[in-house]
Amino acid sequence: MTLDRSATMQDLARLAGVSVATVSRALSGKPGVSSATRSAIARLAREHSYTENLPARALSSGRTGRIAVTLPNVQAEYFARILAGAAQVIHDGGFSLVLETTQHEPGRQSDAIQRFMKMGVDGALLLLPAESDREISALYDSGFKFVIIDPIDQVTAPLPWITSTYAMGARRAIEHLVDLGHRRIALITGEPYLFSTKERLHGVRQALEQAGIPLEPGLVRESRYTDPAGAYEATLDLMRLPEPPTAIFAFNDRLAFGTLRAAHALGVAVPGTLSVVGFDDLEAAELVSPGLTTVRQPLSTMGSTAATMLSQLINEQDPPAMHMQLATELVVRHSTAAPR
Amino acid sequence: MTLDRSATMQDLARLAGVSVATVSRALSGKPGVSSATRSAIARLAREHSYTENLPARALSSGRTGRIAVTLPNVQAEYFARILAGAAQVIHDGGFSLVLETTQHEPGRQSDAIQRFMKMGVDGALLLLPAESDREISALYDSGFKFVIIDPIDQVTAPLPWITSTYAMGARRAIEHLVDLGHRRIALITGEPYLFSTKERLHGVRQALEQAGIPLEPGLVRESRYTDPAGAYEATLDLMRLPEPPTAIFAFNDRLAFGTLRAAHALGVAVPGTLSVVGFDDLEAAELVSPGLTTVRQPLSTMGSTAATMLSQLINEQDPPAMHMQLATELVVRHSTAAPR
DNA sequence: ATACTGAACGTAACCGGTTGCGTTCGGCGG
DNA sequence: CCGCCGAACGCAACCGGTTACGTTCAGTAT
Numbered sequence: 001m002t003l004d005r006s007a008t009m010q011d012l013a014r015l016a017g018v019s020v021a022t023v024s025r026a027l028s029g030k031p032g033v034s035s036a037t038r039s040a041i042a043r044l045a046r047e048h049s050y051t052e053n054l055p056a057r058a059l060s061s062g063r064t065g066r067i068a069v070t071l072p073n074v075q076a077e078y079f080a081r082i083l084a085g086a087a088q089v090i091h092d093g094g095f096s097l098v099l100e101t102t103q104h105e106p107g108r109q110s111d112a113i114q115r116f117m118k119m120g121v122d123g124a125l126l127l128l129p130a131e132s133d134r135e136i137s138a139l140y141d142s143g144f145k146f147v148i149i150d151p152i153d154q155v156t157a158p159l160p161w162i163t164s165t166y167a168m169g170a171r172r173a174i175e176h177l178v179d180l181g182h183r184r185i186a187l188i189t190g191e192p193y194l195f196s197t198k199e200r201l202h203g204v205r206q207a208l209e210q211a212g213i214p215l216e217p218g219l220v221r222e223s224r225y226t227d228p229a230g231a232y233e234a235t236l237d238l239m240r241l242p243e244p245p246t247a248i249f250a251f252n253d254r255l256a257f258g259t260l261r262a263a264h265a266l267g268v269a270v271p272g273t274l275s276v277v278g279f280d281d282l283e284a285a286e287l288v289s290p291g292l293t294t295v296r297q298p299l300s301t302m303g304s305t306a307a308t309m310l311s312q313l314i315n316e317q318d319p320p321a322m323h324m325q326l327a328t329e330l331v332v333r334h335s336t337a338a339p340r
Numbered sequence: 341m342t343l344d345r346s347a348t349m350q351d352l353a354r355l356a357g358v359s360v361a362t363v364s365r366a367l368s369g370k371p372g373v374s375s376a377t378r379s380a381i382a383r384l385a386r387e388h389s390y391t392e393n394l395p396a397r398a399l400s401s402g403r404t405g406r407i408a409v410t411l412p413n414v415q416a417e418y419f420a421r422i423l424a425g426a427a428q429v430i431h432d433g434g435f436s437l438v439l440e441t442t443q444h445e446p447g448r449q450s451d452a453i454q455r456f457m458k459m460g461v462d463g464a465l466l467l468l469p470a471e472s473d474r475e476i477s478a479l480y481d482s483g484f485k486f487v488i489i490d491p492i493d494q495v496t497a498p499l500p501w502i503t504s505t506y507a508m509g510a511r512r513a514i515e516h517l518v519d520l521g522h523r524r525i526a527l528i529t530g531e532p533y534l535f536s537t538k539e540r541l542h543g544v545r546q547a548l549e550q551a552g553i554p555l556e557p558g559l560v561r562e563s564r565y566t567d568p569a570g571a572y573e574a575t576l577d578l579m580r581l582p583e584p585p586t587a588i589f590a591f592n593d594r595l596a597f598g599t600l601r602a603a604h605a606l607g608v609a610v611p612g613t614l615s616v617v618g619f620d621d622l623e624a625a626e627l628v629s630p631g632l633t634t635v636r637q638p639l640s641t642m643g644s645t646a647a648t649m650l651s652q653l654i655n656e657q658d659p660p661a662m663h664m665q666l667a668t669e670l671v672v673r674h675s676t677a678a679p680r
Numbered sequence: 681a682t683a684c685t686g687a688a689c690g691t692a693a694c695c696g697g698t699t700g701c702g703t704t705c706g707g708c709g710g
Numbered sequence: 711c712c713g714c715c716g717a718a719c720g721c722a723a724c725c726g727g728t729t730a731c732g733t734t735c736a737g738t739a740t
Contacts (some may be wrong), residue, residue, distance in 0.1 A: 008726060008727085009726065009727065010726075010727095018689070018690085019689070019690050019691075019727095020690095020727075021689075021690065021691080021692095021728080021729075022688080022689055022690075023727095024726095024727065024728060024729085025688095025689090025728090025729090028728085030728095030729095031687090031688095032687075032688060032689075033687095033688070033689080034687080034688060034689090037688080037689085038725085052726090052727080053399070053724085053725085053726050053727065054395075054460045055394075055395040055396075055398035055399040055404060055726080055727090056395075056399050056461075056695090056725065056726035056727040056728090057726080057727055057728080058395035058695090058727090059391070059393070059395040059396050059399050059694095059695045059696065059697085059725090059726080059727075059728095060694070060695050060726075060727050060728045060729085061695085061727080061728055061729090062695075062728095064395060066438075067624050069439075073424060073583075074414065074420050074423055074424050074427065075417070075420050075421050075424045077415070077417065077420075080414050080415050080417075080420045081415050083414050084414050084415045084441070085415060087414065087439065087441050088441075091440070091441070096438050096439070096440070096460065097438065097439045098406075098436050098437065098438055098439070099427065099437045099438070099439045100410075100431070100437070101424070101427050101431070102394050102438070120394045120395075120436065197670065257627050260627075261627075283624070284623070284624040284628075287597050287601075287624050287625050287627065287628050288624075288628060289604065289628070315460075336737095348695095348696060349695085349696065349697065349699095350696075355682085358719070358720085359719070359720050359721075360696085360697075360698095360720095361698080361699075361719075361720065361721080361722095362718080362719055362720075363697095364696095364697065364698060365698090365719090368698085370698095370699095371717090371718095372717075372718060372719070373717095373718070373719080374717080374718060374719090375693090377718080377719085392696090392697080393695080393696050393697065395695085395696080395697090396695065396696035396697040396698090396725090397696080397697055397698080398697090398722095398725090399697075399698095399725045399726065399727085400696075400697050400699085400724070400725050401694080401697080401698055401699090401725085402698095403724075418699090641706045662713095681740100682739105682740085683738100683739090683740085684737105684738085684739080684740095685736105685737085685738080685739095686734090686735105686736100686737095686738105687734105687735095687736090687737105688733105688734085688736105689732105689733085689734080689735105690731105690732085690733075690734095691727105691730105691731085691732075691733090692728090692729100692730095692731090692732100693726090693729090693731100694727105694728085694729090694730105695723105695726105695728085696725105697725090698723105698724085698725085699722100699723090699724090700721105700722095700723090700724105701720105701721085701722095701723105702719105702720085702721075702722100703718105703719085703720075703721090704717105704718085704719080704720095705716105705717090705718090705719105706715105706716100706717090706718105707714105707715090707717105708713105708714090708715090709712105709713095709714085709715105710712090710713090710714105710724095710725105
């Protein structure tokens with residue numbers, strides 16, 4: 001004979017002949033309960049399939065057991081994989097995960113931060129947050145616990161943030177092309193104001209400088225990371241130059257896909273006439289032909305690392321570092337070769 | 341001068357010189373408050389940036405304002421796009437979204453349903469739930485509100501479930517191949533016990549029957565939807581037959597990608613020697629070469645439709661239908677042509 | 681035997697809202 | 711002028727836990 005509503009602590013207390021306080025202590029493993037009572041209560045809880053009322057616990061304890069993750073969108077494999085890594089750790093830590101997609105609407109975003117964040121959750125993972133450094137600092141000052149993954153810009157507040165080694169990855173990509181013998185290397189960048197873009201550019205500059213190759217402004221085109229069509233146009237444009245590049249480093253894989261399509265449309269052989277390197281190593285990178293040489297980002301690890309740091313923060317432990325940069329890795333496939 | 345903690349209703353009540361009850365009624369738009377008082381309270385709330393305490397509201401009202409979404413994983417574009425569609429509606433409805441990835445672990449899943457479901461949220465969207473029909477029915481009987489997307493098997497309980505028109509889509513795919521002149525058409529299916537697999541098979545049979553073509557068992561191979569490598573092997577196998585097929589219908593795009601790679605590895609021209617059709621229309625379908633002819637599923641719409649139905653359920657309205665099948669659409673690209 | 685101590689448990693306040701019911705009061709019909 | 715009524719608001723219980731503090735009582739030192 002089960003109750004129509006699920007059992008509460010009062011029910012268990014009545015059944016066990018003790019007070020609610022004792023039940024609470026017994027179930028949460030706190031001291032002050034004899035082992036006999038404790039096991040009796042545990043048994044009753046099992047028999048009557050007691051389920052804690054999360055809102056009630058949250059209200060009285062101040063901890064909700066929930067972690068929010070905000071991200072621009074979830075369709076993009078890039079974000080989805082970071083989210084997946086974070087979700088694993090969040091669930092394993094006994095938290096539940098509140099998802100907030102911002103769709104790059106600044107209004108909704110600060111709404112999320114101002115309202116939703118302040119009371120629904122114990123902390124948050126902010127993925128590519130649209131907030132300015134000022135807003136971020138304000139949020140930090142308010143005492144809210146959060147970790148930033150892939151910030152728009154350098155973070156100055158003393159809070160943890162996570163990126164991958166953009167500069168190093170870009171450097172490896174260029175070095176790879178240089179090693180193959182390329183000297184006219186074009187770039188298709190993403191949004192120029194993004195930290196990740198600046199870092200990639202930095203890495204490119206380092207590598208070119210070391211190789212003694214000047215960076216020709218005419219070989220640098222700008223698109224948006226989400227817009228392969230921009231890369232498509234840029235590639236058409238680049239290949240129509242009097243002296244076209246022999247290699248293109250696209251700042252992410254989606255852009256690289258646009259480049260590959262453009263090359264295909266132009267009848268330009270890849271890697272015969274044109275080498276192409278991407279960044280991210282999305283699943284599709286090995287599906288396209290030729291398989292795309294690209295810089296792999298440890299996306300899932302970025303998510304799980306961030307989640308780990310956040311739970312340390314929530315548990316009042318000091319995180320191991322303020323800025324963690326996770327290693328990237330060059331994956332050589334078939335879109336790069338020596339220039340003819 | 342702001343408070344260190346965010347303002348509560350008690351604060352507003354004190355400031356406005358009224359009781360908490362009045363503040364509650366004013367803020368939630370309930371009757372019994374003069375318009376003067378109402379606007380005064382609204383102004384105070386704004387000035388002191390009052391934020392409702394969600395757990396408290398949930399505790400007293402019984403409604404949490406949260407909707408759970410459970411799915412096997414979030415990396416897969418298939419699920420991610422359904423999730424995205426659902427997230428949009430959930431947020432627009434003023435709910436927040438609790439994400440639970442099940443990773444196909446049955447233990448964790450029923451845990452989610454038994455515990456987490458029962459009190460943290462007002463309802464749930466179950467994406468490809470691993471539960472048996474019996475468990476689903478039990479959950480339904482417990483009064484919990486939920487909608488199923490893409491069930492493992494036919495749902496018998498009187499609850500809403502959503503699929504796309506698998507049979508019709510598969511039928512169109514076969515008809516397309518038949519129209520092109522193919523008569524030896526191979527299949528690479530997913531898990532045979534899945535509703536979606538059975539339905540696709542059903543559609544295939546209908547189309548073949550209508551065309552007067554027998555379904556040769558030797559041309560039907562089985563893989564798993566998540567395993568392109570299985571399709572790769574199956575394709576190698578099929579093309580080594582004494583009389584190889586002239587077309588392969590892979591039951592989803594990931595499998596089709598495996599087939600394309602196998603064809604490439606074998607030096608079999610697509611669509612010259614072999615036509616390939618997929619199912620889903622993932623982003624990569626137009627990135628691979630040749631562009632994949634496939635059956636488009638309205639993934640985002642499946643998610644948003646499900647979320648809409650769920651909120652109707654939560655608001656005690658009757659959903660328009662128990663089983664909604666959303667239209668699929670054949671997208672013809674360049675992986676299909678007449679057999680040589 | 682007395683006083684002290686600590687384990688085990690109860691009491692009650694509290695978290696921040698929601699809501700049924702009671703109270704006040706101004707206006708209006710008779 | 712009395713009585714009635716509804717609008718506007720307060721009171722207080724309640725949702726289901728957590729936790730500081732008080733109480734009981736058995737065991738032990740003196």
